[in-house]
Amino acid sequence: MHHKASRKQIDAVIATVKIMGLTAKPIPGSQRTAIGVLGNKGYINDLNIRDLPGVKEVIHVTKPYKMVSRDFHPRGTIINVADIEIGEGKRPIVIAGPCAVESENQIIRTAVAVKRMGADLLRGGAFKPRTGPHTFQGLEKEGLKLLALAKKKTGLPIVTEVMTPENVSLVSEYADVLQVGTRNMQNFDLLRELGRINKPVLLKRGMSATIEEFLAAAEYIYAEGNHKVILCERGIRTFETATRNSLDLSVIPLINELSHLPVIIDPSHATGKRSLVPPMSKAALVAGANGIMVEVHPEPDKALSDGPQSLTIQGFEKLMGEIRKLTSFLGY
Amino acid sequence: MHHKASRKQIDAVIATVKIMGLTAKPIPGSQRTAIGVLGNKGYINDLNIRDLPGVKEVIHVTKPYKMVSRDFHPRGTIINVADIEIGEGKRPIVIAGPCAVESENQIIRTAVAVKRMGADLLRGGAFKPRTGPHTFQGLEKEGLKLLALAKKKTGLPIVTEVMTPENVSLVSEYADVLQVGTRNMQNFDLLRELGRINKPVLLKRGMSATIEEFLAAAEYIYAEGNHKVILCERGIRTFETATRNSLDLSVIPLINELSHLPVIIDPSHATGKRSLVPPMSKAALVAGANGIMVEVHPEPDKALSDGPQSLTIQGFEKLMGEIRKLTSFLGY
Amino acid sequence: MHHKASRKQIDAVIATVKIMGLTAKPIPGSQRTAIGVLGNKGYINDLNIRDLPGVKEVIHVTKPYKMVSRDFHPRGTIINVADIEIGEGKRPIVIAGPCAVESENQIIRTAVAVKRMGADLLRGGAFKPRTGPHTFQGLEKEGLKLLALAKKKTGLPIVTEVMTPENVSLVSEYADVLQVGTRNMQNFDLLRELGRINKPVLLKRGMSATIEEFLAAAEYIYAEGNHKVILCERGIRTFETATRNSLDLSVIPLINELSHLPVIIDPSHATGKRSLVPPMSKAALVAGANGIMVEVHPEPDKALSDGPQSLTIQGFEKLMGEIRKLTSFLGY
């Protein structure tokens, strides 16, 4: 409360807290009075209190997420995809592939190459979210079929994006891991729908989502019953224009403190620049990431999307060599 | 091109442009060569070019939107809702009501009051997007029915949010204007679905969307056939924590230059603070907004969401008196 | 404290607070214990406490500023410059002139014109902060002399920037109001030096400064003894690139709640676009600004800096006509 808050104002706050079904506990200080709010189960809405006369500030001690919190689940969650284990203490995984599935030749050629070089999963977009309606939006179902073909040829499990609740069941037929894109991190109907399936979900951080919002979005999936959620940092939107986004690797150890879910990094979308992908991939692994997801394209100059941030196959081969040495150094 | 770009590098860029089906026109300068790309219809993807060796920078002269652009439709679009006209040269409208529909008593009481004070439309959320899954998510269909009742009692047209493509048809039955929330500005399936109905859409700017992305999102609806799009600025996410968001009113004249669509302001979500709503409402009108949307609640202290930013009925009455004088001063 | 914090951890926090010379008051709750820190005079450093084992969060109830706070000085400060009064309840002032003083002809021509049209003060930069060292840095002392000449011709008091403590005395000889630029808002030696003179200071908000930091910067000047501080919002840096900065007018009523100091708006630097200056100027006045500062140049196309955001003399004349009507409507 303000240092000038009247007795009446303090009582009004206490009364409001009671109306909310909670317990108010006034704590008088030398200059002002604080009022503790107790007894809530989970996060409570402060909007009933925040603007009452005499209130200086409302502070939350609890969070909008609970089940994905490390507090309530101290051991790291391990997620299985085929025979691959993702999470704390496991060898970091590498997901590789083109931004978008463009043709049979492109996806098969990429899949065969990245498999040979040691990738663990194949990525490729069949449904593509694009800023404007007049650009390539993905091959859709045809793209999913090409991914299935690539899986058949190489054995690589598939990671691909789903953009809308009604497509969850379709995409589930083809994908081993369903990806939620940055623009959909708070598409709550989509999250809930994904909470009802039994396949891992790779949830990308919204481009301007706080870590708290990111974990709360994961909670939507988790609370619905699907506990296989992999978090993916892909850069945040800032004032800087020299890189596509600003990649904040400090979220890796931070999320590891706050949550038990695995966290991986997408350095391709984060930086938007091919030459920055290898150093950021290695930095992510040293910082404790449980994996990376990188874009690889056999001919980036002809890619229908995100060419400049895609590694060539040669570039990916070089990176995989470096990663092998690094993960071995790290004890995997 | 870089000042050291080789003839071969320049030729490679020209060849890539040709592969894209476009015309490349090299423009040699004293220190470096520029290459113009011509003949495209609409925005083109620069990713094939941006990282070719020797390329210094790619500049776009065209935009990811076209149909919503003022260039291609110089006269301002006027949108009709019942007998109200929204847009350039028309009296600015006032949309008022609670954040969420909570009960029959609450919504009817608010509707009757704001109608009496001169509001043009009634707002109220039946489907509520919330950060975490453990908070009040709206009354859903029951809320829509209460809004219909409020409309029946007052004659006020209804503005309410739709969050998912499959609910567009349900919400259309009750709403006069369908709102897209800030988290869904790039939910492209939702936008496309809204492009296929014949009712006005109120599109809120994403909390970290650029004006270019905002107009491109409107283009998704417009291109699908629904030309009744009202843009709504509701504050952007910045480093500042003293207000809920940072309201940038300069987008009003800016959008008026770039687009023919009407633009309104939501000062309640933008500021998150009741006391800032009246000054920002009036500032918006003077800056040229085609309307404002404000939260009003009969008992903000008991509101289930956004209480601190809601005006009381008395506060709204006072604001409406000031707005009447101001719009009269502005010549309406 | 965390809900699992041990008795020992709680005691360690209490002991640390005591070492800091303050009183710790534990407040046990149903799930966790809060510890109130009391008895401090002014803001305290939480760094001794924030990372102790078991601490969940530290919340500040006090602020890094005090003397500029409305709490401790409820009536608005009025600042006199010549016979002009700036502040609460007074007619909003207009400061006009070029970004930089370029020549005698340019500054005199502008001064005579803006005086005739009703400007209250003349602005013009003699010392110019520029991103790179290879661009025009201002006429320096020669520029100050030209401003003095313009003042002699027109009677307009002068607002001009000072960039370094050692120039405060020189600039004071010529200026009626000394401006601190956005890049220097936290140049604390400069602020302290300005706190020791007896002339008004116009303090621009740092381009990424929070309101709290802005008021704390004003406190540096105020605490040193100079109480004549005018705050100036000039747009903040965000992800948006369509405008030079993002102008948040909601800081006007917000600062009016938090502080007793006058606040003015610079719509020219905020938007970077001439066409946005008039609507933002008028919006600022309606929102309660105590004045505006706009760039005017007789030939913006030839300006050595900030031409695109400068009004022409004709443009300024038109704006002044509109402002006169508006301030009259507002009751001045």
Add this chain to the structure above:
Amino acid sequence: MHHKASRKQIDAVIATVKIMGLTAKPIPGSQRTAIGVLGNKGYINDLNIRDLPGVKEVIHVTKPYKMVSRDFHPRGTIINVADIEIGEGKRPIVIAGPCAVESENQIIRTAVAVKRMGADLLRGGAFKPRTGPHTFQGLEKEGLKLLALAKKKTGLPIVTEVMTPENVSLVSEYADVLQVGTRNMQNFDLLRELGRINKPVLLKRGMSATIEEFLAAAEYIYAEGNHKVILCERGIRTFETATRNSLDLSVIPLINELSHLPVIIDPSHATGKRSLVPPMSKAALVAGANGIMVEVHPEPDKALSDGPQSLTIQGFEKLMGEIRKLTSFLGY
């Protein structure tokens, strides 16, 4: 130019370019005309052109910095401090010490410990920039003397901050490397003064400075004659509040492409959280940083500033062990 730009508007732009002493070269396209501006030496001000009628957009091909650019100095700069070499291809350095010099006991104890554990330089602030005037501002000259004592005891060269041009000569007497803080990155008088001395300068990135502005600030020092500039990334200000700042390690390889100057990382200020410092330190080294600067305090809980982000001596010892293994793995 706009696609509707008239012949007259095009000619006006060409004429303006000529007035600026440059060459204009019109390039007609199928829909619009581009005008190349040639013959400039270094960055030119576009403000004369940007708002002329018919102009759609102005694109810069040159930058506000030149001498610090890799283009003009392809080999990485190596900077010597005592017998330590900092820069490309050299073993990454470790700068360690407390945020502020607080007492003889504190600084000597820290210096002896970090020396023993392998630190290369000692950091410690004698002049401290603080948000508000009512907090500890550093021991000033007394602090410099204590640093000199610590150097005498350990042989460690000293890195310490200088805040104002008039103190450059004083601080130079004691410091081996002079630090410019984030708030002073665009204190151009300070930069110029540092350009006139013959000691290395550690320039911290402004908390909201773009990489272009950062390099332009370095250019101020470099252009004045002092070529010994070390760049330091310390996190940028974003919307995220879970960390003190957002550390973007992708600037390491990016700066290595753009500039020949060494770049180091300060993970302590970047994250504000002790537990994030070790993973971010190691990630920085793997990403190619030429060094790190970390805060170490013998009793962080009693530190007068930045305690929560300071490593304990034990924590630093552990980190140094890990760094030794990592740099050995990296080939140093």
